Amino acid sequence: MLVVKAHLTKIRCIGVHFYAFHFSQPSTSHMTTTSAIGESNLSRRAQLSTDQAIGRLMAQALAHPDLISLAAGFVDNATLPLTATQDAMAELAADEAGLRRALQYDSSAGSASMRSVLAEWAYRKWDYRPSIENVILTAGSNQLLHLLSECVLDPGDIVLAAAPTYFVYMGTLNAAGVRVIGVEADDDGVQVNRIAEQLERIEQAGEAERVKAVYVVTDFDNPAGSCLSQQRRLELVELIQRWNSRHGRVLLISDCAYSELRYAGEDIPPILADHPDASNFVVEAGTFSKSFSPGIRVGWGVLPDDLVAPMLGLKSGIDFGSPHFSQALMQRAIESGRVDAHLPVIREAYFGKLKVTLSALEKHFAGIEAAHWRRPEGGLYVWLTLPEHLDASEGGPLWQAAIEAGVLYVPGHFCYPSEGAPAQCNTIRLSFGVADEKGIDQGIERLAHAVRRVASN
Amino acid sequence: MLVVKAHLTKIRCIGVHFYAFHFSQPSTSHMTTTSAIGESNLSRRAQLSTDQAIGRLMAQALAHPDLISLAAGFVDNATLPLTATQDAMAELAADEAGLRRALQYDSSAGSASMRSVLAEWAYRKWDYRPSIENVILTAGSNQLLHLLSECVLDPGDIVLAAAPTYFVYMGTLNAAGVRVIGVEADDDGVQVNRIAEQLERIEQAGEAERVKAVYVVTDFDNPAGSCLSQQRRLELVELIQRWNSRHGRVLLISDCAYSELRYAGEDIPPILADHPDASNFVVEAGTFSKSFSPGIRVGWGVLPDDLVAPMLGLKSGIDFGSPHFSQALMQRAIESGRVDAHLPVIREAYFGKLKVTLSALEKHFAGIEAAHWRRPEGGLYVWLTLPEHLDASEGGPLWQAAIEAGVLYVPGHFCYPSEGAPAQCNTIRLSFGVADEKGIDQGIERLAHAVRRVASN
Structure with missing residues (x-):
């Protein structure tokens, strides 16, 4: 999925508008209705969604197990509702008629x-x-x-x-x-x-x-x-x-x-x-x-x-x-x-991590000219904008520097549609869902370090 | 889904081959690339899958709660693995690390x-x-x-x-x-x-x-x-x-x-x-x-x-x-x-119902000329073929007679592709998954009654 987008926006970053595939203009497409033998065993849809940007991202994480991931959108393991689920399971198990219904279509x-x-x-x-x-x-x-x-x-x-x-x-x-x-x-x-x-x-x-x-x-x-x-x-x-x-x-x-x-x-x-x-x-x-x-x-x-x-x-x-x-x-x-009772627990945990994220940005990005970020009132993400000339794209100098410094992020350009408002390649999605508070602070410190290193080149 | 098929095969039953929609010939399609305003809010795909044959079938069942359904492909409520599931739930609930993993992506x-x-x-x-x-x-x-x-x-x-x-x-x-x-x-x-x-x-x-x-x-x-x-x-x-x-x-x-x-x-x-x-x-x-x-x-x-x-x-x-x-x-x-231990329970239950189905067919369809059925060694279905002139399609005389007699079946013609080997409209799918043994026998008796009534007309 991600990949096509990545490809498109990467191209757009250098100022060229390119649409990989318009059904409305099939004759200009690189894929014909009856594809040549052996050219591909995949549908058009799959051909548009199989490039491996996320795969490459995960491969980076695997290749460098010491990386702090500010990329993954997972929820925090510590906030998972263990007791609430155990109770719900026990209740369901005890209700024979209800369990029977749960086991059926x-x-x-x-x-x-x-x-x-x-x-x-x-x-x-x-x-x-x-x-x-x-x-x-x-x-x-x-x-x-x-x-x-x-x-x-x-x-x-x-x-x-x-x-x-x-x-x-x-x-x-x-x-x-x-x-x-x-x-x-x-x-x-x-x-x-x-x-x-x-x-x-x-x-x-x-x-x-x-x-x-x-x-x-x-x-x-x-x-x-x-x-x-x-x-x-x-x-x-x-x-x-x-x-x-x-x-x-x-x-x-x-x-x-x-x-x-x-x-x-x-x-x-x-x-x-x-x-x-x-x-x-x-x-x-x-x-x-x-x-x-x-x-x-x-x-x-x-x-x-x-x-x-x-x-x-x-x-x-x-x-x-x-x-x-x-x-x-x-x-x-x-x-x-139990769901309502669990919500305050989740909110408090994430609020703490959001505050750590924002403090870490203030502390470690102090003095990085033109860097700024949104201060959300909820959710799992902070949107970071870097100086305009700084390309945060996958494979770019900052991306490499960040991996070398030990931190992984989602390049913002992945998230821009291929038409309309142009992609901002100097953006980054930071997620504070998975890492713990210490990891968040350290990850952002590493990122700031990478930004300084690349900006000074 | 079903519906389109039903529509196609119904048409084929009277000898006309008709393909509702070929992308390879878009100009002959009844749907154009940019559909007229208000014509439809649905994608081509949805337009090909929204007719309501199954819906009509279920509506029949709801309108006649006394109907015996030999149509539904559900599994037998009595064979659902209550104890095995209760045990698996208790084990999972007791394993904190395992449960945490189960609650995460x-x-x-x-x-x-x-x-x-x-x-x-x-x-x-x-x-x-x-x-x-x-x-x-x-x-x-x-x-x-x-x-x-x-x-x-x-x-x-x-x-x-x-x-x-x-x-x-x-x-x-x-x-x-x-x-x-x-x-x-x-x-x-x-x-x-x-x-x-x-x-x-x-x-x-x-x-x-x-x-x-x-x-x-x-x-x-x-x-x-x-x-x-x-x-x-x-x-x-x-x-x-x-x-x-x-x-x-x-x-x-x-x-x-x-x-x-x-x-x-x-x-x-x-x-x-x-x-x-x-x-x-x-x-x-x-x-x-x-x-x-x-x-x-x-x-x-x-x-x-x-x-x-x-x-x-x-x-x-x-x-x-x-x-x-x-x-x-x-x-x-x-x-x-527990899954392996449960399999013999299921098999024994269904084998009993399969035997009842086959006995009921022998008993109630005796003397119905040219009616025959497959004798499967497993699964949930028996395929019944009626005399050639007898149309079992939805809405046909047998279909109506069967509903009046109090039994619901899946018309076989639903199951035939629109090209290739022609649909046999004198066929029926009987499912013995849901009904109990008494219901199966009674349902097949009612069906035979309907067949005799329609065949004699």
């Missing part, structure tokens, strides 16, 4: 009781509860995003997203031949007036009907750590409502993966909670992977009425519904209040 | 320890153990099949399969714009000489390079209950080896979903066990959904070397690996010997 949408508990839980504090008919359970929110892409996007379609944006989803879109157009973002998330400008440009180019979705990670987004402000959520809904009244429907995909991970500041309601009238075009994607356990892996989507049947049609062909045992276990954990 | 390929245990388990009796590097864990074998399609098949590509074949996978292929060509099958499974003839026809038509896979359900296949003989497995491997030496690679997809459900006769080794030299083109797909629990849902694939990286690339974009907790639980159940 369920519907493609997932267990009705879990969907009901989820609707109750997720929307308790917002005074907004979706119909469980509109809720579909998936293996993490990522599977929801993938299914949704399968369901509504064709090659050549357009999705607008923040620049930078969640690179795994962008990789999925790229592999499906979808064009992702990046829109400038700041501390308050993606800039809605820039989305409006972009839409206007697309309209003038006669491509309005190819725009199918606007994708936003609403809270503490991966990679930039920003949170879409309440005002912008309103503006975005209004903008898309206006657009949809003139054109075919554009979906607003609201990825809430990190919504529960707020450590400071005031909660901002999810888009559907504040704008229930937008339920015919808003899709909300949520998950317990970050807030409880990525191993149990229960995600969900709230879908517009008319997407429910087609999404379930696709899902039943793929897996007949996500593992029901996981849903039953997660349901127990929510119903018993 | 793992690799996209799935837990290495589970893959190792699986390789050991699955191949113990065959003296053949695949490298765990070639094993990938999925949410049921269905997800493996879907991923594989994504990875190697483009619209317009060709897959050969038995006629009839597993309709859910065929639906997935149809939705991806892949052509499925049906090949005649008998009690020993798909006829390899017919595959050879079909390949020759395709070669002569200049389409050799579009053939990408031959799909077989090796043991007690869904829907026909037949088992591919050892001799045919050998012939098939040799045929594909010859083909591959002349053309690009054709994969042999061996779906082993029901391999553990043999109740009589001698085991036949899986293709890879007997033909390890074919590992560069054979894919094996297995699952514990039928042999242990479809709720825990752990499936796997054994892949040729060169497909591992691209499959993992796609999988990481979709879900970063299937739920690890399920894998950890399943691993405990295998390691402790």
